[in-house]
Amino acid sequence: MRAVRLTAATAVATVAALTAVTGCTEKSDSKDKGSDAVKVTATDDSCKVSATSFPAGHVKLAVENKGSKVTEVYVLFPDDRIVTERENIAPGTKANITAEIKAGDYEIACKPGMTGKGIRQKVKATGGKAAAKRDPRLDKAVAEYRTYTQAQADETLPKVKKFTDAIRKGDVEAAKKAYADSRIGWERTEPVAESFGDIDPKVDVREDGLEDGQDPKTDWTGWHRLEKSLWKDGKIGSREKELATLLDKDLKDWQNRVGKALITPTSMANGAKELLDEVATGKVTGEEEAYSHTDLVDFKANVEGAEKAYDLLKPVATENDAALTKELDRQFAALNKLLDEYREDKKSYDFTSYDKVGEADRKELSDAVNALAEPLSKLAAAVVVK
Structure with a gap:
């Protein structure tokens, strides 16, 4: 079931639940947030990435939701197939994603409110065809x-x-x-x-x-x-x-x-x-x-x-x-x-x-x-x- 549009009645409860799930990630996973991580900053109207080109292999995404809405972050192939994703990132929380990504062209998408095609940034994984x-x-x-x-x-x-x-x-x-x-x-x-x-x-x-x-x-x-x-x-x-x-x-x-x-x-x-x-x-x-x-x-x-x-x-x-x-x-x-x-x-x-x-x-x-x-x-x- 894809995440759904939140009504006003369910939004508060959902955010509270998600904070319980994701809120501790910021502290416990901080050791994974090195300079090798691609930082993704999501707001209600933007999706900023710290690097649009990065080495293929095991890629770390350090996501922070600075918006007021629950969001999702995806790495997508050009045809919209999903490489990796993290849904339900509550406002004010952070999440780390580790994914195996081959060399090629991709898009990173943030979906504030968890609807639509998202706000997208084109990115490239470099380094030939060698697998991780x-x-x-x-x-x-x-x-x-x-x-x-x-x-x-x-x-x-x-x-x-x-x-x-x-x-x-x-x-x-x-x-x-x-x-x-x-x-x-x-x-x-x-x-x-x-x-x-x-x-x-x-x-x-x-x-x-x-x-x-x-x-x-x-x-x-x-x-x-x-x-x-x-x-x-x-x-x-x-x-x-x-x-x-x-x-x-x-x-x-x-x-x-x-x-x-x-x-x-x-x-x-x-x-x-x-x-x-x-x-x-x-x-x-x-x-x-x-x-x-x-x-x-x-x-x-x-x-x-x-x-x-x-x-x-x-x-x-x-x-x-x-x-x-x-x-x-x-x-x-x-x-x-x-x-x-x-x-x-x-x-x-x-x-x-x-x-x-x-x-x-x-x-x-x-x-x-x-x-x-x-x-x-x-x-x-x-x-x-x-």
Whole structure:
């Protein structure tokens, strides 16, 4: 789910949550902010970079949001495919991003308010075609993660068809039962799907994430459009049946393309952090599944996807920063234990409906996410060969 436009009511709460996730980054990651980092200063109407040319390889971005809006920072290929990103950078906070970038032309984009195409600066990574130095174990991790993401896509399509078949038959209750399960594989690997740029807005955007000028009646497609029809409207019409078939088509495109995604050790690590940000700003707040209240299913899938990437990178990360992986092990275990309290058994995805989770319990979940997200933000730096 791409970050959405914030309403006045949710902006304050979101900024508070994001400050909890990112506010400590400035202090704890300060050792990474050397002269070799490209500084990115974001405001509400500018995106300044300290260098428009830098050596290819492991590139550090030191981001500071001096604006009044939550922002995102992307490194993009010329065709808008995503090299790396960091979403949900709260006003007045800093974030460090470590990414593996090959020689070539790119754009750095800041997105104040997390909408639109962003304010962009053209940059160049120099140094020929040599790849960044990489531990051979990380090549194995990338290969295994690529297999994992493809398997998640392959397993998702039949589950989606069960959901969309029910819609085409006009069976509201059967569609409701199939809805959450159809989303698990997507949620586990969402950063890879988002890296293509064009698929996520078709299948996973919420109504409040539509761009200015888009009409919800004609331009809103995907899971959440169908979710609203099923739970709020309680009916299936010809439009919903058309959207079900379109969802099949768009997710088939995802399945066909996911094996070609650009995946590096640092993109795996940054993607794991993105998944925790997704939880912090959508699932914990209850905004992601506003009608079905199946947020905890998405929540668990996001955590599983983040943990998979971490587990594959852990052998190298442990050698470089044993204290970090010890803390990550502890925080993943704590968060998983807490989530288990909301389902009948560890093999079940029958989670408590999120509208029945009280404010105190939501805060406990949010605190556990924040406790994991902070050390997870350091994982990319820990897999860079010393």
